Amino acid sequence: MEDFHLASIAVSTIRNAPVLMFAALAGLFAERSGVIDIGLEGKILASAFVSAAVAYTQQDPWAGIAAGIAVSVALAMVQAFVSITQKGNQLVCGIAINIAMSGLTFVVAQYFFQQGGRTPDLGNARLSDVVLPGTEALAGVPFIGWLYGHVIGGHSVLVYLAFLLLPAVHWVVYHSRFGLRLRACGENPHAADAAGVSVERTRYLAMLVTGVLCSFSGAYLSIVQSGFFLRDMSAGAGYLALTALVFGNWRPLHTVLGCLMFGFFAAVQIQIEGVDLPVVGRIPGSLIQMIPYVVTVIVLAGLMAKSVAPKAIGQPFVKSR
């Protein structure tokens, strides 16, 4: 039991969650507007690669983040074109983007860096952690020193952005004009259309927001968490974010709580690996990895809570004549 540190689990939960939070809140805009976004995974992967590659060559993390936004938005616009203008199958489009990006990022990474689909270590181009003023003075104080230096402070800017995003997204979705239109288009596009709202424009805008937010998830993975890009490094984060969205019933607060829960499981998995627990003995990491997915299936089955998707989700909008 000695290796089992609650403190480090708490800290790594905070560090794991932003990847999912950015992606889930990104997906929230797409899906609340009525466009299913299975393609989060591909957008994360693409922006993770481009962010890392540009940050390395320019030796500037912010240039990397900007390039990541551009790529993620471009992919979101492809999705928007297929789903909104072409009225094609949104699920198929998302899967296509995920598969294509899984291949393309490797090929391009190999072409430029010749390291087996990896980018070189970012070194100084990595985004550094913020050290809050007074951390050193409080370091000696038990608990408060830890809380101030490692839980509240000591993270990268993107972590703070992720947590600040929650109130911002909540306000936009529930208290702004755009949010009202967004929800109307996702629930009843014909009513929105009759009220003079352009469903197509609103959905394109929603996909734009999705692209921007989703890029941070990839940038966080490569520029903050690992310090390099690795082939298929998103490892299902996009699907897990989608899961958090379903779990959170497409509401910002609940979705973020879902992300924190999944981040917690990931932290526990690393801690618990190879540790003898009382009663149950050793639990293999592969089983703990399954927990988020099993929980989601149970939620989806309506055994724990009822998850209700936006009504018009996945349906292309055809203006009535």
Next chain:
Amino acid sequence: MKTTELPRWATGFVLPVLNLLSALLVAALAIHLLGESPAESLTILINSAVINPEGLAYTLFYASTFIFTGLAVSVAMKAGLFNIGAEGQMYFGGLGLTLAMLSLDRALPAWLLIPAAMAGSAAFGAAWAFLPGYLQARRGSHVVVTTIMFNFIAAGLMNFIIVKYLIPEGEQNPASRVFSQAGEMPRLGQWFPALGDTPLNVSFLLAIVALVIYGVMVWRSSWGYELRATGLNQHAAHYAGIKISRMIIVAMIISGALAGLAAVNSIMGSTHYLSLNFPAGAGFVGIAIALMGRQHPVGIFLSSVLFGALIQGGFDLSLEKPNIPQETFIFIQGLIILFCGAMENLYAPAVLKLINATRKG
């Protein structure tokens, strides 16, 4: 006279070919940007995958697996279900096959052992698809999300089972023990020496049989009519007296069984043991095949051969051109899904215009 609907030859042949060409055009552009010549790459690809008899055998070997996963996705699609879980179902089918093998391969002769192993793979694949099907039919949980979840759960569970129970004592490699020789699928090379020492085996013939059965069952039986009716319009099908929820569950079970059977070719035709992540994306290729082949048996066959050729030719291409690694074909696979699946009607307005223009004159 002007038409507003495309004739069948246009939707069934012209549009898919145009879509495929668009995907390949984008791929050619990518290859050009990587500093290689698309035409030269295409020549190497065709030489290695089609013209060389051994290469062709490998192409058909890969195609055998893809026919099964393509059929799995297609059956579900015909019922209006998008089964993304073929990957997990194939993986789990491999477990059923392995359990049958490990318990029987020293006791039974080949003609009993191979059907037993196939039954095992189909049963486990079906079981893995049953739950998402049941949840969709009875609880309304969307099958797309649940099958994605089941892919991840299968990955975790199989990792656990293989590492904990199936690695033989004293071994480190995460794989089961090698099966006895009775469990090897007879190779076609022993009857056609031109094919050489390639893993192309009886599974290919089984895949053709499966295609024929699929075609007959879906288009020439009353069950198939009910299946297609469910996929086209659930409400109408319900009024016609079709039990929708039962249809969904049955379609998913068949889909899962077919995905499970894909493991037969991969394991019994080639490696003869269960290894970690052996499906290697074949379940996802099945999605591309079902969309490109428009769920039609002939289309599924042609698309499977195309993908088999891309894998086989791509392998040789990657040896000659280091700038075009194998992963390029994962990218091309994504492009094909995008153009043939999501943007399938991209050229419909243009083709319609063209038809109307020629009719006038």
